[in-house]
Amino acid sequence: MEQERAPGPDFIRRIVIDDVAAGKHGGRVQTRFPPEPNGYLHIGHAKAICINFGIAADFDGECYLRFDDTNPLREDVEYVEAIERDVRWLGFDWDDRLAHASDYFPQLHEFAIELIRQGLAYVDHQSAEAIRTSRGTLTEAGTNSPYRDRPIDENLEFFAAMTRGEFEEGECVLRAKIDMASPNVNLRDPVLYRIRKVAHQRTGDRWCIYPMYDFAHTLSDAVEGTTHSLCSLEFEDHRPLYDWFLEHLPVPHTPQQIEFSRFNLMFTVMSKRRLKQLVDDGHVEGWDDPRMPTLAAFRRRGYTPESIRDFMGRIGVTKKDNVIELGLLENCIREDLNEHAPRRLAVLKPLRLVIENWPEDAEEWLEAANHPNRPELGTRKVPFSREILIERDDFMEDPPRKFFRLKPGGEVRLRYAYIIKCESVVKDENGVVIEIRCSYDPATRSGSGGDPGRKVKGTVHWVSARHAVAAKVRLYDRLFMAPYPGSGTDLGAELNPNSLETLDAAMLEPSLAVTAPGERFQFERQGYFYVDGDGAGDARPVFNRTVTLRDSWAKIERQAMAGQSGR
Protein backbone atom coordinates (compact mmCIF):
# COMPACT_ATOMS: atom_id res chain seq x y z
CA MET A 1 0.00 0.00 0.00
CA GLU A 2 2.78 2.34 1.05
CA GLN A 3 4.64 0.93 -1.90
CA GLU A 4 2.37 2.56 -4.42
CA ARG A 5 3.87 5.96 -3.79
CA ALA A 6 7.41 4.75 -3.41
CA PRO A 7 9.44 6.27 -6.23
CA GLY A 8 11.75 4.14 -8.25
CA PRO A 9 15.35 3.94 -7.16
CA ASP A 10 17.25 7.20 -7.49
CA PHE A 11 20.45 7.35 -9.48
CA ILE A 12 22.65 6.58 -6.49
CA ARG A 13 20.65 3.55 -5.43
CA ARG A 14 20.78 2.40 -9.01
CA ILE A 15 24.57 2.50 -8.90
CA VAL A 16 24.58 0.68 -5.58
CA ILE A 17 22.22 -1.97 -6.94
CA ASP A 18 24.61 -2.57 -9.84
CA ASP A 19 27.64 -2.64 -7.56
CA VAL A 20 26.06 -5.15 -5.23
CA ALA A 21 25.00 -7.29 -8.17
CA ALA A 22 28.52 -7.15 -9.56
CA GLY A 23 29.97 -8.13 -6.23
CA LYS A 24 31.95 -4.91 -5.96
CA HIS A 25 33.32 -4.29 -2.46
CA GLY A 26 32.43 -7.91 -1.79
CA GLY A 27 28.78 -6.99 -2.12
CA ARG A 28 29.09 -4.81 0.96
CA VAL A 29 27.45 -1.40 1.33
CA GLN A 30 28.85 1.11 3.77
CA THR A 31 28.19 4.82 3.94
CA ARG A 32 28.78 7.63 6.39
CA PHE A 33 27.34 10.95 7.39
CA PRO A 34 30.38 13.18 7.96
CA PRO A 35 29.47 16.50 9.61
CA GLU A 36 32.04 18.96 10.85
CA PRO A 37 31.14 19.78 14.46
CA ASN A 38 31.16 23.51 13.91
CA GLY A 39 27.46 24.30 13.91
CA TYR A 40 23.97 22.94 14.26
CA LEU A 41 22.45 20.56 11.77
CA HIS A 42 19.82 22.10 9.52
CA ILE A 43 17.17 20.57 7.32
CA GLY A 44 19.63 20.55 4.42
CA HIS A 45 21.73 18.09 6.39
CA ALA A 46 18.65 15.95 6.86
CA LYS A 47 18.82 15.11 3.19
CA ALA A 48 22.37 13.81 3.50
CA ILE A 49 21.46 11.94 6.67
CA CYS A 50 18.45 10.30 5.05
CA ILE A 51 20.43 9.36 1.96
CA ASN A 52 23.38 7.89 3.81
CA PHE A 53 21.52 6.08 6.56
CA GLY A 54 18.68 5.25 4.19
CA ILE A 55 20.86 3.60 1.57
CA ALA A 56 22.76 1.63 4.16
CA ALA A 57 19.46 0.37 5.54
CA ASP A 58 18.06 -0.42 2.10
CA PHE A 59 21.01 -2.60 1.25
CA ASP A 60 21.47 -4.18 4.63
CA GLY A 61 24.66 -2.21 5.04
CA GLU A 62 26.05 0.08 7.67
CA CYS A 63 26.31 3.81 8.07
CA TYR A 64 28.82 5.61 10.27
CA LEU A 65 28.33 8.88 12.00
CA ARG A 66 31.78 10.35 11.50
CA PHE A 67 32.81 13.75 12.69
CA ASP A 68 35.14 15.48 10.28
CA ASP A 69 36.99 17.17 13.08
CA THR A 70 40.15 18.30 11.36
CA ASN A 71 40.01 21.98 12.18
CA PRO A 72 40.18 22.49 15.96
CA LEU A 73 39.90 26.24 15.49
CA ARG A 74 36.22 26.12 14.72
CA GLU A 75 35.00 22.96 16.34
CA ASP A 76 33.42 22.36 19.68
CA VAL A 77 31.93 19.55 21.78
CA GLU A 78 28.76 21.56 22.12
CA TYR A 79 28.20 20.90 18.44
CA VAL A 80 29.01 17.22 18.53
CA GLU A 81 26.43 16.72 21.25
CA ALA A 82 23.83 18.69 19.33
CA ILE A 83 24.56 16.76 16.15
CA GLU A 84 24.25 13.39 17.84
CA ARG A 85 20.98 14.43 19.43
CA ASP A 86 19.57 15.63 16.11
CA VAL A 87 20.57 12.58 14.10
CA ARG A 88 19.01 10.37 16.73
CA TRP A 89 15.90 12.50 16.81
CA LEU A 90 15.56 12.17 13.06
CA GLY A 91 15.32 8.46 13.70
CA PHE A 92 18.72 7.07 12.84
CA ASP A 93 21.03 4.92 14.88
CA TRP A 94 24.73 4.41 14.32
CA ASP A 95 25.15 1.81 17.07
CA ASP A 96 28.86 1.46 17.64
CA ARG A 97 29.66 3.11 14.34
CA LEU A 98 30.61 6.44 15.78
CA ALA A 99 33.89 7.70 14.40
CA HIS A 100 36.00 10.81 14.14
CA ALA A 101 38.52 11.79 11.55
CA SER A 102 40.71 12.47 14.56
CA ASP A 103 40.59 8.76 15.43
CA TYR A 104 42.60 8.23 12.27
CA PHE A 105 45.21 10.94 12.82
CA PRO A 106 48.02 8.43 13.44
CA GLN A 107 47.25 6.49 10.25
CA LEU A 108 46.76 9.67 8.30
CA HIS A 109 50.19 10.78 9.43
CA GLU A 110 51.67 7.52 8.21
CA PHE A 111 50.00 7.99 4.85
CA ALA A 112 51.53 11.44 4.60
CA ILE A 113 54.98 10.03 5.22
CA GLU A 114 54.33 7.36 2.61
CA LEU A 115 53.47 10.04 0.06
CA ILE A 116 56.70 11.85 0.87
CA ARG A 117 58.68 8.64 0.46
CA GLN A 118 57.18 8.17 -2.96
CA GLY A 119 58.21 11.68 -3.88
CA LEU A 120 54.55 12.69 -4.05
CA ALA A 121 54.52 15.24 -1.26
CA TYR A 122 56.80 18.00 -0.10
CA VAL A 123 57.16 20.53 2.64
CA ASP A 124 56.61 24.00 1.27
CA HIS A 125 58.08 26.95 3.12
CA GLN A 126 56.30 29.56 1.07
CA SER A 127 53.89 31.90 2.80
CA ALA A 128 50.17 31.38 2.44
CA GLU A 129 50.15 34.47 0.28
CA ALA A 130 52.86 33.12 -2.01
CA ILE A 131 51.07 29.80 -2.32
CA ARG A 132 47.91 31.54 -3.31
CA THR A 133 49.45 33.70 -6.00
CA SER A 134 51.51 30.85 -7.43
CA ARG A 135 48.40 28.73 -7.74
CA GLY A 136 47.48 30.68 -10.86
CA THR A 137 43.92 31.47 -11.81
CA LEU A 138 41.03 29.58 -13.33
CA THR A 139 42.39 30.30 -16.77
CA GLU A 140 46.15 30.45 -16.13
CA ALA A 141 48.37 27.68 -14.91
CA GLY A 142 50.13 27.98 -11.59
CA THR A 143 53.86 27.96 -11.08
CA ASN A 144 55.95 25.48 -9.17
CA SER A 145 57.06 26.19 -5.65
CA PRO A 146 60.82 26.68 -5.24
CA TYR A 147 60.67 23.94 -2.62
CA ARG A 148 58.88 21.50 -4.89
CA ASP A 149 61.89 19.45 -5.83
CA ARG A 150 63.72 19.17 -2.63
CA PRO A 151 65.05 15.75 -1.75
CA ILE A 152 62.84 13.15 -0.13
CA ASP A 153 65.07 12.90 2.94
CA GLU A 154 64.82 16.61 3.51
CA ASN A 155 61.04 16.48 3.20
CA LEU A 156 60.90 13.61 5.64
CA GLU A 157 63.00 15.56 8.07
CA PHE A 158 61.04 18.79 7.75
CA PHE A 159 57.74 16.96 8.10
CA ALA A 160 59.03 15.29 11.25
CA ALA A 161 60.05 18.68 12.55
CA MET A 162 56.62 20.06 11.72
CA THR A 163 55.11 17.20 13.65
CA ARG A 164 57.33 17.90 16.60
CA GLY A 165 56.23 21.50 16.66
CA GLU A 166 59.53 22.97 15.60
CA PHE A 167 57.92 25.37 13.16
CA GLU A 168 55.45 28.12 13.86
CA GLU A 169 51.99 28.31 12.38
CA GLY A 170 52.17 29.43 8.77
CA GLU A 171 55.85 28.74 8.42
CA CYS A 172 55.35 25.73 6.21
CA VAL A 173 52.81 23.16 5.03
CA LEU A 174 52.90 19.72 3.53
CA ARG A 175 51.71 19.69 -0.07
CA ALA A 176 50.93 16.94 -2.54
CA LYS A 177 53.05 17.05 -5.65
CA ILE A 178 50.58 16.69 -8.49
CA ASP A 179 50.39 19.27 -11.25
CA MET A 180 50.53 23.03 -10.93
CA ALA A 181 49.23 23.37 -14.48
CA SER A 182 46.15 21.21 -14.01
CA PRO A 183 42.96 22.78 -15.31
CA ASN A 184 41.42 21.48 -12.11
CA VAL A 185 42.63 23.84 -9.40
CA ASN A 186 42.24 21.16 -6.75
CA LEU A 187 45.11 19.27 -8.32
CA ARG A 188 47.60 22.17 -8.18
CA ASP A 189 49.63 20.73 -5.32
CA PRO A 190 46.91 20.87 -2.65
CA VAL A 191 47.90 21.44 0.96
CA LEU A 192 47.75 18.22 2.98
CA TYR A 193 48.80 19.35 6.44
CA ARG A 194 49.02 22.73 8.12
CA ILE A 195 50.38 23.74 11.50
CA ARG A 196 47.85 24.68 14.17
CA LYS A 197 49.19 25.02 17.66
CA VAL A 198 45.83 24.67 19.33
CA ALA A 199 44.31 21.93 21.40
CA HIS A 200 41.85 19.64 19.68
CA GLN A 201 38.60 18.80 21.44
CA ARG A 202 39.43 15.10 21.30
CA THR A 203 43.16 14.71 20.86
CA GLY A 204 44.19 17.58 23.09
CA ASP A 205 47.81 18.59 22.59
CA ARG A 206 48.86 15.39 20.90
CA TRP A 207 49.11 17.12 17.52
CA CYS A 208 50.15 20.51 16.31
CA ILE A 209 49.65 19.68 12.65
CA TYR A 210 46.22 18.87 11.29
CA PRO A 211 45.24 17.30 7.97
CA MET A 212 43.16 19.17 5.43
CA TYR A 213 39.72 18.04 4.35
CA ASP A 214 40.53 16.27 1.09
CA PHE A 215 43.31 14.21 2.57
CA ALA A 216 41.56 13.40 5.84
CA HIS A 217 38.18 12.73 4.35
CA THR A 218 39.33 10.44 1.56
CA LEU A 219 41.56 8.39 3.77
CA SER A 220 39.06 8.23 6.62
CA ASP A 221 36.61 6.75 4.12
CA ALA A 222 39.23 4.31 2.94
CA VAL A 223 40.31 3.24 6.41
CA GLU A 224 36.78 2.95 7.68
CA GLY A 225 35.69 0.79 4.79
CA THR A 226 33.24 3.14 3.17
CA THR A 227 32.04 1.69 -0.13
CA HIS A 228 30.02 4.65 -1.37
CA SER A 229 31.10 8.09 -0.30
CA LEU A 230 28.04 10.23 -0.92
CA CYS A 231 28.42 13.99 -0.86
CA SER A 232 27.06 17.11 -2.43
CA LEU A 233 27.80 18.57 -5.84
CA GLU A 234 30.41 21.11 -4.83
CA PHE A 235 32.83 18.25 -4.22
CA GLU A 236 32.50 16.98 -7.74
CA ASP A 237 35.78 18.47 -8.87
CA HIS A 238 37.50 17.18 -5.75
CA ARG A 239 36.86 13.65 -6.96
CA PRO A 240 40.02 13.48 -9.09
CA LEU A 241 41.98 14.31 -5.95
CA TYR A 242 39.98 11.80 -3.94
CA ASP A 243 40.88 9.15 -6.48
CA TRP A 244 44.50 10.29 -6.61
CA PHE A 245 44.96 9.54 -2.91
CA LEU A 246 43.36 6.13 -3.29
CA GLU A 247 45.56 5.35 -6.25
CA HIS A 248 48.84 6.31 -4.65
CA LEU A 249 48.45 5.01 -1.12
CA PRO A 250 48.20 1.45 0.20
CA VAL A 251 44.62 1.79 1.36
CA PRO A 252 42.58 -1.17 2.65
CA HIS A 253 39.47 -0.12 0.71
CA THR A 254 38.72 1.94 -2.37
CA PRO A 255 35.49 3.81 -1.86
CA GLN A 256 33.65 5.51 -4.69
CA GLN A 257 32.56 9.11 -4.34
CA ILE A 258 29.15 10.00 -5.77
CA GLU A 259 27.73 13.50 -5.68
CA PHE A 260 24.14 14.67 -5.45
CA SER A 261 22.63 18.15 -5.37
CA ARG A 262 21.94 19.72 -2.03
CA PHE A 263 18.47 20.78 -1.21
CA ASN A 264 17.27 24.37 -0.91
CA LEU A 265 14.03 25.64 0.57
CA MET A 266 12.19 28.75 -0.53
CA PHE A 267 12.03 31.60 1.98
CA THR A 268 14.94 30.03 3.84
CA VAL A 269 18.68 30.46 4.14
CA MET A 270 20.71 27.36 4.77
CA SER A 271 24.34 28.35 5.07
CA LYS A 272 25.89 28.07 8.51
CA ARG A 273 27.32 31.53 8.10
CA ARG A 274 23.95 33.12 7.55
CA LEU A 275 22.24 31.11 10.25
CA LYS A 276 24.91 32.18 12.68
CA GLN A 277 24.39 35.74 11.57
CA LEU A 278 20.67 35.49 12.36
CA VAL A 279 21.51 34.29 15.85
CA ASP A 280 24.33 36.76 16.47
CA ASP A 281 22.35 39.73 15.20
CA GLY A 282 19.46 38.81 17.44
CA HIS A 283 16.95 38.30 14.64
CA VAL A 284 16.00 35.03 16.29
CA GLU A 285 16.32 33.81 19.85
CA GLY A 286 18.86 31.10 19.18
CA TRP A 287 19.79 28.15 17.02
CA ASP A 288 16.63 26.36 18.10
CA ASP A 289 14.27 29.30 17.64
CA PRO A 290 11.31 27.60 15.91
CA ARG A 291 11.63 29.94 12.95
CA MET A 292 15.09 28.62 12.13
CA PRO A 293 15.65 25.80 9.62
CA THR A 294 17.77 23.83 12.08
CA LEU A 295 16.61 20.40 13.12
CA ALA A 296 16.55 21.58 16.72
CA ALA A 297 14.17 24.32 15.65
CA PHE A 298 11.91 22.03 13.67
CA ARG A 299 11.71 19.83 16.75
CA ARG A 300 10.58 22.76 18.91
CA ARG A 301 8.22 23.90 16.20
CA GLY A 302 6.47 20.56 16.50
CA TYR A 303 7.55 18.86 13.31
CA THR A 304 7.79 15.11 13.64
CA PRO A 305 10.88 13.24 12.46
CA GLU A 306 8.56 11.05 10.38
CA SER A 307 7.30 14.06 8.47
CA ILE A 308 10.81 15.22 7.69
CA ARG A 309 11.85 11.79 6.50
CA ASP A 310 8.71 11.61 4.39
CA PHE A 311 9.57 14.98 2.92
CA MET A 312 13.09 13.89 2.09
CA GLY A 313 11.69 10.85 0.33
CA ARG A 314 9.45 13.05 -1.77
CA ILE A 315 12.02 15.56 -2.97
CA GLY A 316 14.15 12.86 -4.52
CA VAL A 317 17.86 12.59 -5.18
CA THR A 318 19.35 13.99 -8.36
CA LYS A 319 22.17 16.22 -9.53
CA LYS A 320 19.88 19.05 -10.51
CA ASP A 321 19.87 22.37 -8.68
CA ASN A 322 16.58 22.71 -6.88
CA VAL A 323 14.61 24.97 -4.59
CA ILE A 324 11.67 23.28 -2.94
CA GLU A 325 8.46 25.14 -2.19
CA LEU A 326 7.45 25.45 1.45
CA GLY A 327 4.10 23.94 0.59
CA LEU A 328 5.54 20.48 0.19
CA LEU A 329 7.12 20.47 3.64
CA GLU A 330 3.92 21.83 5.15
CA ASN A 331 1.93 19.20 3.36
CA CYS A 332 4.10 16.51 4.92
CA ILE A 333 3.66 17.69 8.48
CA ARG A 334 -0.08 18.32 8.01
CA GLU A 335 -0.54 14.85 6.65
CA ASP A 336 1.19 13.35 9.67
CA LEU A 337 -0.52 15.52 12.26
CA ASN A 338 -3.94 15.25 10.65
CA GLU A 339 -3.68 11.53 11.22
CA HIS A 340 -2.20 11.60 14.70
CA ALA A 341 -2.98 14.82 16.57
CA PRO A 342 -5.97 14.78 18.92
CA ARG A 343 -8.43 17.64 18.44
CA ARG A 344 -9.07 20.31 21.03
CA LEU A 345 -10.92 23.60 21.27
CA ALA A 346 -8.86 26.69 21.89
CA VAL A 347 -9.65 30.34 21.35
CA LEU A 348 -6.58 32.31 20.43
CA LYS A 349 -7.99 35.84 20.33
CA PRO A 350 -11.08 35.74 22.53
CA LEU A 351 -14.30 37.70 22.18
CA ARG A 352 -16.90 37.40 24.93
CA LEU A 353 -20.28 35.95 23.95
CA VAL A 354 -23.29 35.78 26.29
CA ILE A 355 -26.16 33.40 25.68
CA GLU A 356 -29.07 35.35 27.06
CA ASN A 357 -31.55 32.52 27.30
CA TRP A 358 -29.15 30.18 29.07
CA PRO A 359 -29.68 30.06 32.84
CA GLU A 360 -27.16 32.06 34.84
CA ASP A 361 -25.41 29.23 36.72
CA ALA A 362 -26.22 26.25 34.59
CA GLU A 363 -23.50 24.26 32.93
CA GLU A 364 -23.55 21.26 30.70
CA TRP A 365 -20.74 18.90 29.77
CA LEU A 366 -20.88 18.04 26.12
CA GLU A 367 -19.18 15.19 24.38
CA ALA A 368 -16.50 16.01 21.84
CA ALA A 369 -14.65 13.61 19.57
CA ASN A 370 -10.89 13.47 19.86
CA HIS A 371 -10.63 12.79 16.15
CA PRO A 372 -13.47 13.07 13.66
CA ASN A 373 -12.20 10.30 11.43
CA ARG A 374 -10.88 7.98 14.10
CA PRO A 375 -13.58 7.10 16.63
CA GLU A 376 -11.20 4.68 18.34
CA LEU A 377 -9.39 7.70 19.75
CA GLY A 378 -12.41 8.31 21.96
CA THR A 379 -14.13 11.40 23.24
CA ARG A 380 -13.87 13.89 26.04
CA LYS A 381 -16.29 16.26 27.74
CA VAL A 382 -16.21 20.02 27.32
CA PRO A 383 -18.17 22.36 29.58
CA PHE A 384 -20.77 24.73 28.20
CA SER A 385 -22.16 27.74 30.08
CA ARG A 386 -23.85 31.10 29.65
CA GLU A 387 -20.67 33.02 28.94
CA ILE A 388 -18.35 31.67 26.34
CA LEU A 389 -15.42 32.96 24.34
CA ILE A 390 -15.23 32.77 20.57
CA GLU A 391 -12.54 33.76 18.10
CA ARG A 392 -12.60 37.46 17.24
CA ASP A 393 -12.18 36.56 13.58
CA ASP A 394 -15.37 34.54 13.72
CA PHE A 395 -17.53 37.63 14.12
CA MET A 396 -17.96 40.46 11.65
CA GLU A 397 -20.41 43.25 12.01
CA ASP A 398 -20.47 44.01 8.32
CA PRO A 399 -19.22 40.88 6.59
CA PRO A 400 -18.55 40.36 2.92
CA ARG A 401 -20.48 37.83 0.86
CA LYS A 402 -19.84 34.18 1.63
CA PHE A 403 -18.81 34.89 5.20
CA PHE A 404 -20.64 32.15 7.00
CA ARG A 405 -19.53 32.79 10.51
CA LEU A 406 -21.32 34.98 13.05
CA LYS A 407 -22.85 38.33 12.09
CA PRO A 408 -25.69 40.46 13.49
CA GLY A 409 -28.93 38.51 13.19
CA GLY A 410 -27.06 35.52 11.86
CA GLU A 411 -26.89 31.96 13.06
CA VAL A 412 -23.96 29.69 13.56
CA ARG A 413 -23.33 26.32 15.13
CA LEU A 414 -21.09 26.11 18.18
CA ARG A 415 -18.94 23.09 17.64
CA TYR A 416 -20.24 20.11 19.63
CA ALA A 417 -22.94 22.35 21.18
CA TYR A 418 -25.90 24.37 19.98
CA ILE A 419 -26.95 26.65 17.18
CA ILE A 420 -26.95 30.23 18.35
CA LYS A 421 -28.24 33.45 16.90
CA CYS A 422 -26.63 36.83 17.27
CA GLU A 423 -29.20 39.17 18.82
CA SER A 424 -27.07 42.23 19.50
CA VAL A 425 -23.57 43.50 20.04
CA VAL A 426 -22.01 45.55 22.80
CA LYS A 427 -19.33 48.10 21.95
CA ASP A 428 -16.94 50.13 23.99
CA GLU A 429 -16.61 53.90 23.79
CA ASN A 430 -14.42 53.55 20.70
CA GLY A 431 -16.96 51.53 18.85
CA VAL A 432 -15.03 48.30 19.20
CA VAL A 433 -17.20 45.23 19.64
CA ILE A 434 -16.47 43.78 23.07
CA GLU A 435 -19.34 41.40 23.54
CA ILE A 436 -21.89 39.50 21.49
CA ARG A 437 -25.35 38.76 22.87
CA CYS A 438 -26.96 35.62 21.53
CA SER A 439 -29.82 33.22 22.01
CA TYR A 440 -29.50 29.48 21.63
CA ASP A 441 -31.88 26.87 20.30
CA PRO A 442 -32.22 24.02 22.86
CA ALA A 443 -33.41 21.64 20.16
CA THR A 444 -30.14 21.76 18.33
CA ARG A 445 -27.76 20.19 20.78
CA SER A 446 -24.98 18.37 19.05
CA GLY A 447 -25.70 14.73 18.48
CA SER A 448 -29.33 15.07 19.57
CA GLY A 449 -30.48 14.60 16.02
CA GLY A 450 -33.24 17.09 16.66
CA ASP A 451 -34.74 18.65 13.58
CA PRO A 452 -32.47 17.30 10.88
CA GLY A 453 -33.77 19.88 8.47
CA ARG A 454 -32.15 22.64 10.47
CA LYS A 455 -28.80 23.46 8.98
CA VAL A 456 -26.50 26.40 9.39
CA LYS A 457 -23.62 27.22 7.16
CA GLY A 458 -20.93 27.84 9.71
CA THR A 459 -19.50 26.07 12.72
CA VAL A 460 -17.39 27.94 15.17
CA HIS A 461 -15.12 26.84 18.01
CA TRP A 462 -15.52 28.23 21.51
CA VAL A 463 -14.58 27.74 25.10
CA SER A 464 -16.58 28.26 28.30
CA ALA A 465 -15.35 31.49 29.87
CA ARG A 466 -15.70 30.21 33.40
CA HIS A 467 -13.85 26.95 32.74
CA ALA A 468 -11.20 28.11 30.31
CA VAL A 469 -7.49 27.73 30.93
CA ALA A 470 -5.21 30.57 29.98
CA ALA A 471 -2.17 29.84 27.85
CA LYS A 472 0.63 31.47 25.99
CA VAL A 473 0.65 30.71 22.29
CA ARG A 474 3.28 31.51 19.70
CA LEU A 475 2.21 31.90 16.11
CA TYR A 476 5.02 31.46 13.62
CA ASP A 477 5.23 32.48 10.03
CA ARG A 478 8.08 32.28 7.54
CA LEU A 479 11.21 34.07 8.73
CA PHE A 480 11.84 35.71 5.36
CA MET A 481 9.70 37.73 3.01
CA ALA A 482 12.03 37.12 0.10
CA PRO A 483 11.46 33.82 -1.69
CA TYR A 484 15.20 33.44 -2.29
CA PRO A 485 16.78 35.26 0.63
CA GLY A 486 20.47 35.69 1.14
CA SER A 487 21.32 36.93 -2.31
CA GLY A 488 21.55 40.57 -1.20
CA THR A 489 23.91 42.11 1.29
CA ASP A 490 21.39 43.00 3.96
CA LEU A 491 19.86 39.84 5.37
CA GLY A 492 17.87 41.84 7.90
CA ALA A 493 16.02 43.71 5.17
CA GLU A 494 14.66 40.46 3.80
CA LEU A 495 13.16 39.33 7.09
CA ASN A 496 9.44 39.00 7.66
CA PRO A 497 8.62 41.46 10.46
CA ASN A 498 5.64 39.31 11.43
CA SER A 499 7.37 35.98 11.70
CA LEU A 500 6.43 35.68 15.35
CA GLU A 501 3.23 36.70 17.09
CA THR A 502 2.95 35.93 20.78
CA LEU A 503 -0.50 35.63 22.29
CA ASP A 504 -0.73 35.94 26.05
CA ALA A 505 -4.45 35.60 26.45
CA ALA A 506 -5.31 32.46 24.55
CA MET A 507 -8.01 30.42 26.29
CA LEU A 508 -8.17 26.65 26.16
CA GLU A 509 -10.75 24.02 26.98
CA PRO A 510 -10.09 22.63 30.48
CA SER A 511 -8.79 19.25 29.30
CA LEU A 512 -5.71 21.14 28.18
CA ALA A 513 -4.89 22.28 31.72
CA VAL A 514 -2.33 19.54 32.12
CA THR A 515 -0.03 18.78 29.21
CA ALA A 516 3.48 17.49 28.84
CA PRO A 517 6.19 19.10 26.73
CA GLY A 518 6.30 17.40 23.35
CA GLU A 519 2.56 16.80 23.09
CA ARG A 520 0.83 17.79 19.88
CA PHE A 521 -2.75 18.86 19.31
CA GLN A 522 -4.91 20.22 16.59
CA PHE A 523 -6.74 23.29 17.78
CA GLU A 524 -9.82 22.90 15.66
CA ARG A 525 -10.15 25.24 12.71
CA GLN A 526 -6.75 26.75 13.43
CA GLY A 527 -3.77 24.51 13.18
CA TYR A 528 -1.44 22.14 14.90
CA PHE A 529 0.25 23.11 18.13
CA TYR A 530 3.16 21.74 20.10
CA VAL A 531 3.70 21.98 23.83
CA ASP A 532 7.05 23.72 24.14
CA GLY A 533 9.35 22.69 26.92
CA ASP A 534 10.52 26.21 27.58
CA GLY A 535 7.49 27.13 29.65
CA ALA A 536 9.44 26.84 32.89
CA GLY A 537 8.78 29.69 35.26
CA ASP A 538 5.43 30.31 33.66
CA ALA A 539 2.42 28.73 35.27
CA ARG A 540 0.67 28.65 31.94
CA PRO A 541 1.37 26.08 29.27
CA VAL A 542 3.16 27.35 26.18
CA PHE A 543 2.09 26.23 22.73
CA ASN A 544 4.00 26.75 19.50
CA ARG A 545 2.06 26.66 16.28
CA THR A 546 3.62 24.06 14.03
CA VAL A 547 1.55 24.84 10.96
CA THR A 548 -1.89 26.22 10.23
CA LEU A 549 -4.71 24.17 8.81
CA ARG A 550 -5.27 24.67 5.14
CA ASP A 551 -7.50 27.71 4.94
CA SER A 552 -9.66 28.16 1.86
CA TRP A 553 -11.45 31.12 3.45
CA ALA A 554 -8.17 32.97 3.71
CA LYS A 555 -7.66 32.23 0.06
CA ILE A 556 -11.07 33.65 -0.85
CA GLU A 557 -10.30 36.76 1.17
CA ARG A 558 -6.97 37.17 -0.52
CA GLN A 559 -8.51 36.82 -3.95
CA ALA A 560 -11.23 39.31 -3.07
CA MET A 561 -8.55 41.70 -1.89
CA ALA A 562 -6.56 41.25 -5.09
CA GLY A 563 -9.71 41.77 -7.11
CA GLN A 564 -10.38 45.07 -5.39
CA SER A 565 -6.94 46.55 -5.76
CA GLY A 566 -6.26 45.06 -9.16
CA ARG A 567 -8.47 47.21 -11.45
Added chain:
RNA sequence: UGGGGUGUAGCCAAGCGGUAAGGCAACGGGUUUUGAUCCCGUGAUACGCAGGUUCGAAUCCUGCCACCCCAGCCA
Protein backbone atom coordinates in the same frame (compact mmCIF):
# COMPACT_ATOMS: atom_id res chain seq x y z
C1' U B 1 37.58 33.35 -23.01
C1' G B 2 40.18 26.98 -17.95
C1' G B 3 37.82 22.79 -15.60
C1' G B 4 33.54 20.25 -13.59
C1' G B 5 28.14 19.82 -13.61
C1' U B 6 22.81 20.53 -14.81
C1' G B 7 18.61 21.60 -18.25
C1' U B 8 11.13 17.08 -18.64
C1' A B 9 4.48 21.41 -16.29
C1' G B 10 4.50 26.80 -11.04
C1' C B 11 7.96 23.43 -7.53
C1' C B 12 10.06 18.51 -7.25
C1' A B 13 10.55 14.01 -10.25
C1' A B 14 10.00 9.22 -13.33
C1' G B 15 11.55 7.95 -18.12
C1' C B 16 17.46 4.87 -20.41
C1' G B 17 15.01 4.30 -28.91
C1' G B 18 8.63 2.64 -29.43
C1' U B 19 5.11 7.18 -29.12
C1' A B 20 5.40 11.90 -21.60
C1' A B 21 4.57 7.92 -14.31
C1' G B 22 3.82 10.08 -9.63
C1' G B 23 3.84 13.90 -5.65
C1' C B 24 3.10 19.07 -4.12
C1' A B 25 0.72 23.49 -5.87
C1' A B 26 -3.43 25.37 -8.90
C1' C B 27 -8.43 24.88 -10.76
C1' G B 28 -13.53 22.52 -10.88
C1' G B 29 -17.04 19.23 -8.34
C1' G B 30 -18.96 15.89 -4.18
C1' U B 31 -19.24 14.55 1.28
C1' U B 32 -18.72 17.21 5.95
C1' U B 33 -21.29 20.07 13.09
C1' U B 34 -13.22 21.79 11.73
C1' G B 35 -14.43 26.96 5.15
C1' A B 36 -10.07 20.87 7.98
C1' U B 37 -9.92 15.84 6.52
C1' C B 38 -11.74 12.63 2.68
C1' C B 39 -13.42 11.54 -2.46
C1' C B 40 -13.82 12.54 -7.88
C1' G B 41 -12.08 15.24 -12.09
C1' U B 42 -8.71 18.82 -15.05
C1' G B 43 -2.64 19.92 -16.93
C1' A B 44 3.15 19.04 -21.35
C1' U B 45 0.95 17.48 -29.53
C1' A B 46 5.45 18.09 -25.61
C1' C B 47 10.88 17.08 -22.80
C1' G B 48 16.57 24.40 -23.05
C1' C B 49 17.24 25.70 -28.65
C1' A B 50 18.69 24.24 -33.75
C1' G B 51 20.05 20.57 -36.96
C1' G B 52 21.05 15.26 -37.93
C1' U B 53 20.56 9.57 -37.56
C1' U B 54 16.17 6.26 -37.45
C1' C B 55 10.10 3.33 -39.73
C1' G B 56 10.14 5.74 -34.92
C1' A B 57 14.07 10.14 -30.31
C1' A B 58 12.86 13.30 -24.07
C1' U B 59 15.95 9.04 -24.85
C1' C B 60 21.59 8.38 -30.05
C1' C B 61 24.95 12.25 -32.81
C1' U B 62 26.51 17.49 -33.83
C1' G B 63 26.34 22.59 -32.76
C1' C B 64 24.49 26.40 -29.76
C1' C B 65 22.15 28.74 -25.37
C1' A B 66 21.10 29.22 -20.09
C1' C B 67 22.11 28.28 -15.10
C1' C B 68 25.25 26.24 -10.93
C1' C B 69 30.19 25.00 -8.70
C1' C B 70 35.80 25.67 -8.36
C1' A B 71 41.54 29.88 -7.57
C1' G B 72 40.91 28.65 2.03
C1' C B 73 47.18 26.81 5.36
C1' C B 74 37.54 25.91 5.57
C1' A B 75 34.62 21.55 5.18
